[in-house]
Amino acid sequence: MIGGRAVTPVFQPLVSLASGALVGYEALARGPAGTRWEAPATLFAAAREAGLDGELDWVCRAAAYRVALEAGLRTPLFVNMEPRAWRTPCPPDLAGVVAAAHDRLRVVTEMTERAIADDPSALLAATAHCRAAGWGVALDDVGADPMSLALMPFVHPDVVKLDMSLLRSPSEPYTAQVVAAVQAYAEASGATILAEGVETAVHERIARTMGATIGQGWRYGRPGPLPATAPAAAPLLTPASRPASIAGTPYEIVAPRRPVVETTKGELMPISRHLEALAEDGPVLLACFQDAQHFTPATARRFARIARHSPLVAAIGVGLPERPAPGIRGASLTTGDPLRDEWNVIVVGPHRAAALVARDLGDTGPDRDRRFAFATTHDRDLVIAAARSLLRIIAPAEGADAAGLLTPA
Template sequence: MALHSTSGPGPSPTRAQRAARLAAQPYNRARHLDRILEQRQVRSIYQPIVDLSTGETIAFEALARGPAGTPMERPDLLFGTARDLGLVQELDWICRATAMDTAMQAGFGTALTLFINVEPDVAATRAPEDLYFTFKRAQQDLRIVLEVTERALLERPAELLHWLSYARKRWWGVALDDVGATSESLALLPFVRPDVVKLNAHLVRNVHDDEDKRVLEAVHEYAQRTGALVLSEGIEEPEDAERATHELGAQLGQGWLFGRPGDLPAKLPRPRRVVPLLAPPPTTTAESPWSIVSAGAQEQTLPEAAVRRRFAQVEQAAMFSREAPVVLASFPPGEGPWGTPEERLSRLRSQACFCGAVGLDLASSTDRGWQTSPLPHGEEMNNEWVLLSIAPHQAAVVVAFDADEVDGSGHRLLEVCWSQERDVVSAVAEFLMRRLSSPVVDLDGRLVI
């Protein structure tokens, strides 16, 4: 499976840059990786995914491996070396292209579904030129589900969510992998809108503690609300399959009981059903958070002190949420009812699974679980203060802007509205996430959106 790169998004290194890096490496695994990338020596193996109600194989997950019989056959060494050299993005494109090409050559078609892992940084990079037509063909000839891990989602959520949304509009599916490894990403579940939620293998052994129970509760609530499927990983014994079905509520299963990773079978199964995909989300035409919230909430003109209390209530909801929330904010220039970004977000950052802010005067910065981005001039939202917090069992947003008036006592007045409706908060959160993201490439790595 894909391992993450610590480098930021950007173009792949040139041949000269790569050669310089390789020359500085004391061990020839770097030269070996260079040859693998140059000669496209990555190969794919596949593990079946079954419908637990019928036992039919309805999908395969593609797993990347280096050349057989070499140390680089190990995915940890292959991706670890690529990460050390800043080449994970190029390796990831090659791995996905290989998985697609091998499946198409085997006559995969659209009756079966192909699950493919994707790295978080790939959303901001272009595919190598020689792989372009492989991705173009795959969009037409394969039924694909892009698989992202909880860890990847927390690395670069804004870009990855934007890219996944773009993919879903072209009827590629999305799976969220390793759910339950940590409860951090639960708040991001409604943003990802996965078609398939893959439960971490430890859950099929036993639901150990309250955190495991909260994870399952959030997953089941999401699946019931959206129609998404739940997949249980790590099924090795018949008892695991029973537990996955009756205790975890899984419809799909994956594990050694159904088959170890290997080459595709000479005769591919033709299942009676396909992995269903959710309908793409509706496209919002809103031009600012205020327009989203005020459409269903009462607008009020209040003194700044009263507005400050509203912002404090949302902040407290984030601080004391049962699960780590997503916290997003927008800051116009100057002093506002919620203070400066540095004052307010530093505390919330330690509590949130992801904390992001946009603003006309903000600089770009990215770290795990943290991202800020400047807004361009001319945005309707440039004069709006926004704070929202959203988690599986909590949602709140408040929006305000200067009314350019004072009350009878000379106190500054602001227009304000707020909401605790989950759909409203989610819509504002998606609006802000899009403004946090860098440019995103098309599925085939050519078009920038």
């Protein structure tokens, strides 16, 4: 079935909540009609079991591109990508249609928070590739999992898609928390908010109170064939503003922009513990320990406890394994890596961002007396830039496909 490319795309309209005008389409996949693989969930489950879900993902996207190209689609086309597909090369027989899509379509690639937690380094590479091609990025199902909010800053999506469950529980405290975080992000970045699952006029009104300007759901049409001549779209989608790209290690990113102070390890410990405590309620926590000996059993217990409520907790240092403690992602450094001389604690969530960055000054003697040059920041863009520099070296989660980076053409 996958080898025969027996996948059919269907398309659901996206509309302006203010005017009802068409904004774009989302492409959805269907397996062979009348078979047990017709439903996409069953289709992908079977492909995952066979280790072919990455290839199936390419097949689904290419099928959508082909139909959109044949129809001369001028509206944005939203296309889903499964997390494991980030590291699966494009099959050669699909490369032509993918290249044509890059040249002629306005694609918005949808991803879920699973992509970030499963394989941060590949996700960053794939997101950068989409944007280099002039394509947009959307974060899907925001609100379905409480952890998605903590991961939103790393995707920096152009479109945030509110999960349909939010429209059905508008009075719940959790809904208010999600909506407030999304609205704050959209206001700061210029991103578009899209509400999924709009089925009634009431849903539509609720979606607008949540800040959504675009709606998707049965109120506007069920998934079906793309019109032979697709109409033009209302110009409602604009790219989110990008934070400045800053290269280097966390210390190299933060220290030139914040006051630097020299102190001992013993005096830095309370600051480090304070930042760790900020991650107790769900933000991402990334930390550099220089060497595995500094990731003590007590530290491992604290980090494992935090990991129960966080989508991503990582520990980095010379000699650290990929799984240094339950729920913790690890990354080992070579002795010559610049991070070998840094002690970093970085916390990123929907409502807070903070970083301690410190560089070892090379003292010998008692561990607690070793001196560091350090800086702290709560500037969100700086913290996220520092965090991104660490995400690139974190290994994929167990089960993530490591066949090769995304190569769409």
